[in-house]
Amino acid sequence: MTSDSNQIIQLNVGGISFSTMKETLLREPNSFFETLFVPEKLEKVSKFAILLANGSYFIDRDGYLFTFILDYLRNGRLIVPQNFDNLIRLRDEAEFYQLYNLKKYLDNYAVKKKSNDFSGILENGGYITLGYRGTFAFGRDGQSDVKFRKLQRILVCGKVTLCRDVFGDTLNDSRDPDRDEYERYTSRLYLKHQSLEKACDMLAEKGFKLVATCCSGANGLTPIGLTMCSNQNTINQQELMHQRNSSEYEEQRWAHYTEYIFYREPMYAGGILSIQ
Template identity: 50%
Template sequence: MTTSNSNSSRETTVVRLNVGGSLFSTTAHTLLREENSIFPQLLHSQTNGLEKMVIFLSDGTIFIDRDGSLFTHILEYLRLSKLILPQNFQDYNRLHEEAKFYRLSRLEEQIIALSTAKYISLTEERAGNIIETGGYITIGFRGTLAFGRDGQAEVKFRKLHRILVCGKAALCREVFGNTLNESRDPDRDGQECYTSRLYLKHQCLEKACDILAEKGFKLVATRCNGANGFVANTYNISNQGGTLQQPNGKMHFDISESYFQSKEQTKTLIYFLQELINQRNTGDLEEQRWANYTEYIFFKKAICPSGISPLASR
């Protein structure tokens, strides 16, 4: 009876794992689901052949020098006794190597089966249904006119901050290739996943349009709107004190000194307004006056064998 209670207590003990810097908490019972794995010997503080990969920390945590993100799937498998992966999962080879390290033979078999099934599915789709993919891609950019010092330069040129790309992640990657920056959305590997977090590594709008035209895309819609908050020409100082105006592109102010209790207050306000005028007439604020946001929507129809529609083939 005592031995049974001891074993039950040990299996419900909480185990803390640090896998490649990622922390996990689970029970000994979960880790002991497969007897031939490395976890039984780790729970007995044994590292036979694993001395370079496993360290027992002073707080009781077991450190394992492996991939922490993939261990999430390993632990879920041990909890559920079956492998469930995200729809867009691609790292089957790496996950298989992790399963081999943890000596989870049944998990290895399930990984091979899932990987094979997905490969066959993708091969059939590409060979029999769609020859060339299509869809919508939207490119957007925030732009303005760049001015010289103090806004006095006669030559003003277009200034783009960043060209954004929205649409199916796989299609955007296929079209723009290595000119596409995916650092803000690196995990969009599925065929049907949409994203609005991609952008181009360059700021040349014509280059982006040329690439889309070469790939067979056509412009179907566009929209543009102002994106600035510096368009008002009149600023109310107070109902009684006066107004600050900008007639004919030049700013001046008209202040009633009788409204203020002292000349010092008037001078302070005049100084403040003069600084506002100076800032208002600089090139930076002049650029903000012309700020705008524009989007171009491109479309390309998928090309299928014998004129079959992609929808009809599903």
Template identity: 35%
Template sequence: MAVKDTILPISEMSYPFPRCDRTEFYVTKHTTLTSVPDSTLYSMFNRNNVKEMPRDNRARFFIDRDGFLFRYILDFLRDKQLSLPDHFPEKERLLREAEYFQLGDLVKLLTPKVTKQSSLNDEGCQSDIEDSSQSSDLVRTAALDKKSGFITIGYRGSYTMVRDNQADAKFRRVARIMVCGRIALAKEVFGDTLNESRDPDRPPEKYTSRFYLKFTYLEQAFDRLSEAGFHMVACNSTGTAAFVNQYRDDKIWSSYTEYIFYSKFASALSILYTAQLPMQEEVLVASGYLVFYIAKCIGLLGSVK
């Protein structure tokens, strides 16, 4: 926080200072707020306009915007760089705040991130929809870690139908083994053999149906699940064959099969993830940050010359 050398004089207000139970307060330099010419904040804190802004008896300015997201606006004004937490869910709202404050460079940095997040959310039929806030994510993580876990293994297989004198040529063909379930459980069981390219950058408490294995041996997948304490509880299969009038020696029978595995133990990775949360909170507090609820008003302390 900046040391207040001089506070701007309090002007007479034409309307009372708004009250809000969840107001957030920030302290910064006047040069930081006016570091981007032609921005909304530059206009607000221009020497000709600052006297017209509402303030309380402690010389704190009031701006009716999103108090939680303003910290990222302020960080950008300090060094002109964008730094967001991993899996930050409020990129679109932060983009709207950047547009309101007329910060063109920040808008350019956020636009690709919002586009990427929107494209991932559009695949809701394959993956669950992102939660609206980080706080709800943490609550769900704590609840999920106490429950048992399911993993579904699916594959499309085929057999080549050949003449009887070539029976030894009938081999099982597996094109790809798909993995569905909670990401933390899947990663613990399959580790580096899990291909995440179809559903990247997902937090461990989320679910997916778009992962697949880098190998194509079913028994290898079963061994890994068994070693991790999973047991098969159900399976199903559907099959199709070529039409009779289309039958040829090279035609194949194909099927899609799913195996559902269940473990009654919470994953070690999930327990580790939960155990790290208090440590993360301590680091944040030690760095001078506090965890706030999202507020709709901000109080800016008197600026420094």
């Protein structure tokens, strides 16, 4: 039998229908939604909310903005689209629904935005690209007694603030110093380590997801020592075989370049709240 807290509630907010659990609506204490389930309190707010004959509740507020209110109650954080221009109206909705934690953070965001200081308030979304030139390391005569994958350096491209937020002290920005502007992009960063898995873990911990990748094929090129001139009719076969069996030749032959593109949706750090 379904408990009272797991009861499904039908809402009509400004003409848009929503379905959710009663427990979700009551997740933040002392909110407007508590009045819906107490007849005496509901009567006092009859100008804004009424119980319809079909058992659903009608709330005379903005249905589009209620989408973000309900997502906030479900997930405990506020996520809005990029270039969202209804934050003031959303703040008013948060005040109406008596979600004071959400209102406080929207107030803080408005102050920071006015002073052009987004630090700590806006956890911006965007793209970060990891690129590396690698090969397959071989021992003498094909003996794989060394690490199979060999990376020269992991390159990082993207917005500087995002890259620093993700990689922290493991990011080497010596080739692109003094880039503190909020919207600065660069392709001159690289990591101090050569562990691709570690870099991917750090991106995943910050909410980034892999969205695309590309890779060149192995070049199969002849090493520098084997260049042929047009006026040469023969090649020293012994030297050719010696170089072809060398590990350096194998590494050059399998050299390739790979890029991984990661993306994180924009979200407001101030909206990541615990509302248990």
